[in-house]
Amino acid sequence: MGKYQIRRTSSGQFRWTLKATNGENLITSEEYTTKQNCLNGISSSKINVADQNFQRKTSISGQPYFNQIAGNGAILGTSEMYSNVYNRDAGIESTKRNAPTAIIEDLS
Numbered sequence: 001m002g003k004y005q006i007r008r009t010s011s012g013q014f015r016w017t018l019k020a021t022n023g024e025n026l027i028t029s030e031e032y033t034t035k036q037n038c039l040n041g042i043s044s045s046k047i048n049v050a051d052q053n054f055q056r057k058t059s060i061s062g063q064p065y066f067n068q069i070a071g072n073g074a075i076l077g078t079s080e081m082y083s084n085v086y087n088r089d090a091g092i093e094s095t096k097r098n099a100p101t102a103i104i105e106d107l108s
Contacts, residue, residue, distance in 0.1 A: 002026070002098025004042045006035065008108040014038035018045065018077065018099060026095045027068055027077030035108065042104060045076045049096045056088065064088035068095060 004016045013031040016038055020026050027045070032038040048070050055067040063081035066088055070076050079095075082088040 002102035004104045006106045020094050029077045044070050054092045
């Protein structure tokens with residue numbers, strides 16, 4: 001089962017990371033000023049898992065990555081850089097599988 005980990009950033013804000021069952025990072029959120037806003041972001045990530053909620057991107061250096069977006073178009077989280085599009089697409093599929101049932105681990 002996947003899990004969302006909430007951590008406090010060096011600036012005192014909050015950020016979540018969705019981890020796959022194997023412990024690999026799938027996506028990381030923006031920084032939130034409050035823990036409640038961070039939890040709201042997790043709730044949105046859990047339900048926005050349709051294919052249209054994922055933007056497949058390529059960095060300036062040519063590395064594939066993806067964003068998960070909410071229904072209103074806001075970016076919920078961004079993946080790490082992948083070595084190829086196959087691995088990026090596997091990361092998207094893993095996010096779709098893990099997000100809805102992922103537990104929340106508060107490490108803040």
